Amino acid sequence: MRIAVAGKGGTGKTTLSALVIGALKQRGILPILAVDADPNDNLGPALGMEVMRTLGEIREDFIDRRPDIPAGMTKGALLEMRMHQSVIEGQGVDLLVMGRPEGPGCYCFVNNLLRKSIEELSRNYRAVVIDNEAGMEHLSRKTVGAVDRLLLVSDHTVKGIRTALRLRKLADNMDVTVKETRLVVNRVGADGLSDAVRWEIEEGGLGPCFILPEDEGIARACREDTPLIGLLETPYGRAVRKLVDTMVTQD
Numbered sequence: 001m002r003i004a005v006a007g008k009g010g011t012g013k014t015t016l017s018a019l020v021i022g023a024l025k026q027r028g029i030l031p032i033l034a035v036d037a038d039p040n041d042n043l044g045p046a047l048g049m050e051v052m053r054t055l056g057e058i059r060e061d062f063i064d065r066r067p068d069i070p071a072g073m074t075k076g077a078l079l080e081m082r083m084h085q086s087v088i089e090g091q092g093v094d095l096l097v098m099g100r101p102e103g104p105g106c107y108c109f110v111n112n113l114l115r116k117s118i119e120e121l122s123r124n125y126r127a128v129v130i131d132n133e134a135g136m137e138h139l140s141r142k143t144v145g146a147v148d149r150l151l152l153v154s155d156h157t158v159k160g161i162r163t164a165l166r167l168r169k170l171a172d173n174m175d176v177t178v179k180e181t182r183l184v185v186n187r188v189g190a191d192g193l194s195d196a197v198r199w200e201i202e203e204g205g206l207g208p209c210f211i212l213p214e215d216e217g218i219a220r221a222c223r224e225d226t227p228l229i230g231l232l233e234t235p236y237g238r239a240v241r242k243l244v245d246t247m248v249t250q251d
Ligand SMILES: Nc1ncnc2c1ncn2[C@@H]1O[C@H](COP(=O)(O)OP(=O)(O)OP(=O)(O)O)[C@@H](O)[C@H]1O
Pocket: 008, 009, 010, 011, 012, 013, 014, 015, 016, 038, 042, 133, 134, 186, 187, 188, 212, 213, 214, 215, 216, 218, 219, 220, 222, 223, 236
């Protein structure tokens, strides 16, 4: 199953990605490939994994330094080997960090190869979870290929819902296969959704949304920069487990 998490900046995409990975792991849906598609690479620390190398560095290296290609090896095979080496291995969860975006110059050759390699790499995993940057650069450039579930994260504001709606339209217009898009409203207080937000969701035809609670335990872990993946017994973690349950049983 391929799950992509997208949404406006700061709405909780990385937090959700980390806990979705935690919940999948708890259910024994392993191995998992975690893809950090945000140039600010935050998913590693959220998973308690140290980021040692990124795909961006490999790409730059390939283009700037034109590596010596060993005899009997093609350029494509070398790049694929390097791509595999850039996967950071963990316990049941491996991490691929996309790194910084490309600079000026023609990257088409390398990007096409990378796309193919990521596609092949992801076949080795039962689940792939992609934490996107704000916007949908990697999805639109098809670096990560088709997705089964696109989780659009919004904060508990009318503006946030409107952004999610725009992103959904963007996803609909992109030439990338998304089986199901689901709106996730994050940081909702004990009183539930406000009338204005509820109205905006209905008006936008965004379908039934999934609600995640405001959770001080999550906010604290972020403040203290401790890994989030294990926080499955918090109110937030329990809600994410339910979300994962619905996705898994639907599959
Ligand atoms: N349900 C929640 N309860 C309390 N705090 C939360 C919750 N969800 C997210 N946060 C806090 O909001 C902040 C932003 O979260 P996060 O980094 O996951 O967002 P993001 O969408 O990945 O941001 P960016 O666009 O910068 O990548 C963090 O400090 C996090 O602790």
